[in-house]
Amino acid sequence: MLELCGATKIYLKNGRTIRAADGLSCTVKPGDFLVIHGPSGSGKSTLLLMAGGMLPPDSGDVRFKNEDIYRWSPSRRNRYRRENVGFVFQRFFLIPHITVFDNIRLRYALRGNSHEAERGIAELTRRLGIEDRLRHYPGELSVGEQQRVAVARALAGSPEIVLADEPTGNLDPENARIIIECLRDEARHGRSVVMVTHNHAYLGVGTGILHLVAGRAVELAGAGERGK
């Protein structure tokens, strides 16, 4: 279970104070699919980075299984990212000079279970419809295919938490549908999925919604009391 408890993050930019996250609290349980929605600069990505163990909040906690992940050592937090979190980046961040197969396999390698890679990659890429692209380099793929590879990489090794930052941004409806379906599948299989989007069309795909405006949660709708 992942929890944010009053997480606040303040940036100083050109002498201005920007409250990217202002006392954010939310809980994501296994099987939840939380959709975070808000305009640009509302703090959506900041929330994901804090939840992913890459950006410590200035105040408040980020808890995983009741432990504050920012009280852990950096190496323990690395392990958390490696073993418990799958991150889908808005800009894909695929490594350009290795093949699709190697990009996905990298995650298995980091987790130390390369022996599962062949089978796992075959299944993931089949689900995402990119099984015939394994020997290609990212630059040889369409934008939609690259995002599907990024999703496959995030889901490799079945992490408990999937954090997806605008995974459908810039995608055509068909590619977006494939990715949303895949994330919903993950939630159905007991993973905690958090997806950031600015697209109203996807507000209803999850089990909960967190609306952010200027770093604050302004409204929560969805399954139960999962965020405040």
Next chain:
Amino acid sequence: MRHKWGVTLLLFLAMTALVTLYVYLVNSAGFSNRSMELIMKNMGHNLIILPEAADPGDFYLCTDRQIPFPDDITARMAEREELASKYYASVLQTREKIGDAQVVLTGIAPVHRGDETAEKAHLVEDVPAGSARLGAEAARLLRAVPGGEITVRGKTFRVEKILPVLGEIDDCRVYIPLNECQELLGMPGKINAILAFLCLHGTTQEGMARYQKEIMSKQFPGYKVISKLRIAQGRSLARVTTSRYLYCLLVLVTCITVIVIAVTGLQEVAERRQETGILLAMGAGYPYIVGLYVFKMLGLAAAAALAGFLGGSWLAKAMLSPVLVVNTRAMGIVWEQFPGVLGLTVLVAVAATALPMLKLVRTDPNAVLTEE
């Protein structure tokens, strides 16, 4: 992490070129040094070993006050590998009147030590039985010619060779085999000096002379060592000059290698900044990422060490062998150098990657992944 082959190739070529230069310098300096050593060795023995009680002047002037001592001492010294001296020769000398000519009759016999190299050869060649080798002045006084005969104390010797003019007392010597000289002088088993050659092994002449004296005093009490300083110094200075020249060049080469690797490494770290950020975001720790760079560098260093070693050895052979005035051993690949070259290359590569790695571990994944 897969390599960017262009950068990898550039790095490999740079390291190979520098290792090649290093091996070339070490080899050419090594072989030049050996060549110089041989030249210096041809100047003759640089040590005289005499009984403690002997007056060196009596030996220099070849008086009848020289103190004879057993000739087996030379063989015993040759067995002691801890002594720094080699190329021993037992000498029994006396002033001798042959007809109207005054010469120095010298019985001489080389005594070999086990670790003397065949390539350099002993300073003294055996005088064949029944033969005499004459200094230039002695030959002139005796009117001797090669292949002719001379008679000493009633015994006839065939003139084997006449030596070139040296401008020393050796010009007046008549060399005959030691055992025949002992027999002629009625001094069986006796000599009155040992000539030897002090070898320097990476230390100063003074240090080595001190060491030699110390070992001699422990193992051969009652004998003293006199250094023929000019010959010893010449050899020592030749070696020091070569070493210092080489040292300066190697420092320069090492600095260039470090700079090339560090700059290339920094460039690569900068180029792979996003990749590093991705790996960190995926939970790879800094040791893992640093390991990728360092292992790659180690692999490259090992490959460059081998290629550079072969290239440098070939270059030294091709460029130096024809110009050496005095050749010693045949130049070629000295495989004994390879572990040292490999170790040094790896060490330099690891040291040079320190700066890029420092930059690498300062990479903030959050900053990388959120920058435009």
